[in-house]
Amino acid sequence: MRVEQVRNAHFWGLASSRGLLADLSADLLPTLFWGFTPDGGSLALPGGSTHFGFVWRGWALLTRYIPRRRQTFKLGAGMYFACPEPCQVQGHGGGGGVVVSRVGYEGMFQIGGPVNLGEGRLRYIDGGSTSLLVAPPRKGDPCINHLHFPPGWKQSRHKHPSLRFTVAYQGQGKCTVPAYPDGSGPDVEISVDPGSMFIIPTGGLHAIDAVGSSPLDIVTYHPDTLIGWTDDIHPMLESTSIVASPVGGNDPVPAACDSSVMEMCRRTS
Ligand SMILES: [Fe+2]
Numbered sequence: 001m002r003v004e005q006v007r008n009a010h011f012w013g014l015a016s017s018r019g020l021l022a023d024l025s026a027d028l029l030p031t032l033f034w035g036f037t038p039d040g041g042s043l044a045l046p047g048g049s050t051h052f053g054f055v056w057r058g059w060a061l062l063t064r065y066i067p068r069r070r071q072t073f074k075l076g077a078g079m080y081f082a083c084p085e086p087c088q089v090q091g092h093g094g095g096g097g098v099v100v101s102r103v104g105y106e107g108m109f110q111i112g113g114p115v116n117l118g119e120g121r122l123r124y125i126d127g128g129s130t131s132l133l134v135a136p137p138r139k140g141d142p143c144i145n146h147l148h149f150p151p152g153w154k155q156s157r158h159k160h161p162s163l164r165f166t167v168a169y170q171g172q173g174k175c176t177v178p179a180y181p182d183g184s185g186p187d188v189e190i191s192v193d194p195g196s197m198f199i200i201p202t203g204g205l206h207a208i209d210a211v212g213s214s215p216l217d218i219v220t221y222h223p224d225t226l227i228g229w230t231d232d233i234h235p236m237l238e239s240t241s242i243v244a245s246p247v248g249g250n251d252p253v254p255a256a257c258d259s260s261v262m263e264m265c266r267r268t269s
Contacts, residue, residue: 001189001190001191002190003190003192003196005190006177006190006198008179008180008188009201010177010178010200010201010204010206011177011190011199011201012198012199012200012201013190013196013198014033014198016197017035017037018035018036018037018039018043019035019043020033020034021033021034021098021197022199024163025103029163029223030104031100031101031102031103031163031165031221031223032049032101033098033100033101034098034099035097035098035099036060036090036091036096036097036099037091037095038096041090042088042089042090044086044088045086045088045099045101048103048104049084049104049105050082050105050107051081051082051083051084051099051100052080052100052107052142052221053075053081053089053097053100054080054097054098054167055075055076055077055080055096056096056098057095057096057097057195058077058091058092058093058095058096059075059077059091059092059093059095060075060089060090060091060097061074061075061089062074062075062087062088062089063087063089064083064109065085065086065087076114077114078114078115079111079112079113080113080115080133080134080144080219081111081112082109083109084107085109096195097167098167098197100165100221107134107137107141107142110134112134115133115146115169116146117215117217119148120146120147127150128147128148128149129147129148130146130148132144135228136228138228138229138230139225139226140225140228141228142222142223143222144219144220144221144222145222146169146217146218146220147217147219148215148216149171149173149209149210149215149217150210151210151212151214151215152211153216154207154209154210155207155208157176157205157207158206159203159205159206160200160204160222161203161226162224163199163200163202164199164204164221164222165197165199165200166197166198166199167218168194168196168216168217168218169194169217169218170214170215170216171194171214171215171216171217172216173191173209173211173218174189174192174208174209175190175207175208176188176190176208176209177190177205177207178205
């Protein structure tokens with residue numbers, strides 16, 4: 001079946017078009033899903049959210065509105081961005097893409113890519129691999145990932161504790177989900193092609209296979225993260241050894257010292 005033909009408890013397919021594609025602003029982790037195309041003008045994205053975008057075809061202009069000025073960036077296919085300010089996106093050259101807005105979240109501005117289509121930097125289930133494209137600044141924040149599936153790769157059926165949004169970038173794939181909410185019933189097989197967009201709702205059961213002789217590369221949004229940096233554990237603090245405090249200075253000991261930074265706390269107490 002085609003992506004846009006399937007909507008059940010495990011899979012919400014989205015048609016590729018300009019404008020708002022899905023509104024999950026009432027979700028526990030409120031998120032809006034948008035599309036942009038080369039025709040029909042710009043996609044205007046409001047403030048109060050961080051907008052995560054990906055260009056899967058052609059190229060796009062991203063205009064970022066910050067106090068008293070604006071900045072415009074040209075993004076080619078395979079490039080991505082995170083923008084915590086109001087912005088506009090316009091596809092060009094047959095360009096198309098997606099934007100996911102995490103409502104009420106203030107991220108950090110970033111542009112990256114094109115996505116490296118080789119193996120990811122980290123292992124994933126069943127021998128796949130993944131790279132973190134937009135990292136969560138703090139534990140709990142949203143993130144964007146690239147997943148690389150070798151030709152003929154088959155994935156175990158699995159689920160996640162929050163929704164996932166996927167846009168396919170290159171290659172051919174197949175997503176298989178159960179027909180019924182309880183996980184029973186016949187398999188529903190959905191074709192995943194470049195530009196295919198879909199939401200896996202929280203707890204949705206799914207498996208994505210790479211079909212054919214080419215790798216499958218997809219980009220996935222997570223509205224939250226279960227691991228990440230905190231005030232007590234992060235690269236800056238972990239590599240800091242205080243040898244003398246300034247006279248009249250602030251208390252250098254972190255407010256909370258857990259076991260992983262206790263050694264540093266002992267040195268500074
Ligand atoms: Fe998954």
